Every structure is written in structure tokens, then in C-alpha cells.
Amino acid sequence: MTKEKTTIPQHVTIIMDGNGRWAKLRGQERLFGHKEGVESVRACTEFAVEKGIKYLSVFAFSEENWERPAEEIEGLMQLMLKAIAMETPLFQKNGIRFRVIGDFSRLSQKLRNEIDECMKLTETNTGLQLIVFLSYSGKWDIVQAANKVVEEKMRKGEQPTITAEEIDSNLSTSDIPHPDLLIRTSGEQRISNYMLWQTAYTEYYFTEVLWPDFRKMEFQQALDAYSKRERRFGKV
Numbered sequence: 485m486t487k488e489k490t491t492i493p494q495h496v497t498i499i500m501d502g503n504g505r506w507a508k509l510r511g512q513e514r515l516f517g518h519k520e521g522v523e524s525v526r527a528c529t530e531f532a533v534e535k536g537i538k539y540l541s542v543f544a545f546s547e548e549n550w551e552r553p554a555e556e557i558e559g560l561m562q563l564m565l566k567a568i569a570m571e572t573p574l575f576q577k578n579g580i581r582f583r584v585i586g587d588f589s590r591l592s593q594k595l596r597n598e599i600d601e602c603m604k605l606t607e608t609n610t611g612l613q614l615i616v617f618l619s620y621s622g623k624w625d626i627v628q629a630a631n632k633v634v635e636e637k638m639r640k641g642e643q644p645t646i647t648a649e650e651i652d653s654n655l656s657t658s659d660i661p662h663p664d665l666l667i668r669t670s671g672e673q674r675i676s677n678y679m680l681w682q683t684a685y686t687e688y689y690f691t692e693v694l695w696p697d698f699r700k701m702e703f704q705q706a707l708d709a710y711s712k713r714e715r716r717f718g719k720v
């Protein structure tokens with residue numbers, strides 16, 4: 485049997501969904517699902533390293549998620565804080581560069597410090613880049629990019645007309661290639677104000693699997709599906 489050719493995407497991004505439902509199915513609080521979700525992040529990170537994926541990004545908390553009950557938000561932020569502190573040695577051991585992208589102004593100082601510390605410590609690592617989108621929304625990103633371009637032009641006394649290239653180079657992801665593959669778990673088939681600009685030509689993969697159950701085998705299935713796609717970028 486001939487071995488099928490597999491194409492490894494350079495950047496895989498994941499909308500992690502279904503933690504609450506996973507917990508409810510087990511008669512537990514939502515946070516129980518988020519905790520198990522962290523284990524899936526770890527498994528997927530390990531898998532990405534094994535597969536030689538260069539960028540793995542995850543949508544951990546959207547701007548809209550600030551509307552959730554305070555108790556759940558607090559629990560999630562604590563979880564994030566703990567996970568970063570715990571995983572930092574593993575990042576170092578595996579040459580992983582850890583990054584967080586989003587509107588930091590709403591995060592606690594403690595969490596910001598932990599994030600800054602981990603980002604600085606791993607800044608020169610040349611292996612996988614693990615990027616967590618936190619307090620992030622696609623519209624926020626495009627608006628902040630547009631504002632940066634306009635401010636710069638006004639400062640220079642230029643016309644405030646904007647090009648796509650200028651937006652692109654001012655997005656919070658300007659030094660990260662656009663995602664090749666976007667995975668969303670839990671059966672929802674929408675983009676939910678995630679990387680709106682950056683996913684213009686991304687391949688989408690939707691699975692019914694709830695995020696806490698999404699591990700290496702499920703990741704491999706997504707990669708297999710991706711390998712079968714023919715990407716034409718609007719050309720013939």
C-alpha cells in the first residue's frame with residue numbers, strides 16, 4: 485500500500501468549545517470542564533511539537549465571554565494563571581515560545597505579570613509557538629489596526645486612506661502567518677468573532693467532539709482531513 489501524502493499545516497488554530505456541556509453531561513460545574521480542557525491544550529501542544537507544526541493558537545477567552553457569570557470568569561482566569569505557571573518549565577524544555585494576544589487592559593495585574601514573565605522567558609525559543617487568544621475579538625483586532633494606521637498617517641500629515649497591507653501589518657498577529665487550518669469543536673459551525681481578517685483563506689474543520697475529549701487522535705483526524713483539501717486561494 486502506498487503511503488498517502490500528508491501536508492502539515494504551518495499554523496493550526498482552535499476554537500475550543502464544549503467544556504460546559506462536557507461538565508454538564510457528568511453532572512458537574514462548568515469549571516470542571518474547563519479544567520479538563522486545559523489537559524486537551526497540553527495534549528494538542530505535545531502533538532503539535534511531535535508533528536512539527538510551527539504555530540498552534542487557541543481561542544481561550546473572547547471579548548464576549550466577559551458577559552459570563554463573574555464566578556466562571558474568575559475560575560477561568562485562575563485556571564489560566566495556574567496553567568501558565570505550571571507549564572512554563574515544559575515550554576522551556578521543549579523550546580516552545582509562549583504568547584498571549586488580546587486586550588490586556590481587562591486582565592488582572594497578577595495575570596498580566598504571569599503572562600509577561602512567561603512570554604519574556606520563552607521569547608527566544610525557536611520551536612513551536614503556542615499562542616493563546618485571551619480577551620480577544622476579531623473586530624477589536626481590525627479596529628485597533630485601523631486606528632494605528634490612521635494615527636500614524638495623521639501624525640505624518642498624510643491622507644487617512646487605508647490599504648489591506650497596512651491593516652495586515654498592524655494586526656496583533658502581524659508576525660504570525662495566517663492560519664492554514666481552523667478547528668472548532670462541539671458541533672458549532674461559526675467563527676464567533678475570532679480571527680476574522682486572518683481566516684480569509686483558512687480551511688475550516690468542524691467536529692462534534694467536545695473540547696475536553698479532543699486529544700491527539702482527534703487532532704490527527706483533523707490533519708488527515710486537511711491533507712485531503714485542495715487549497716486554491718481563489719485561483720483555478
Ligand code: FPP
Nearest residue numbers: 500501502503504505521522544564567616
Ligand atoms: C468553551 O467552552 C471554552 C472556553 C470559553 C474556555 C476555554 C479555556 C480553557 C480550556 C483554558 C485554556 C488554558 C490555557 C492555559 C490556554 P464553553 O464554556 O463555551 O462550553 P459550552 O459551549 O459547552 O458551554
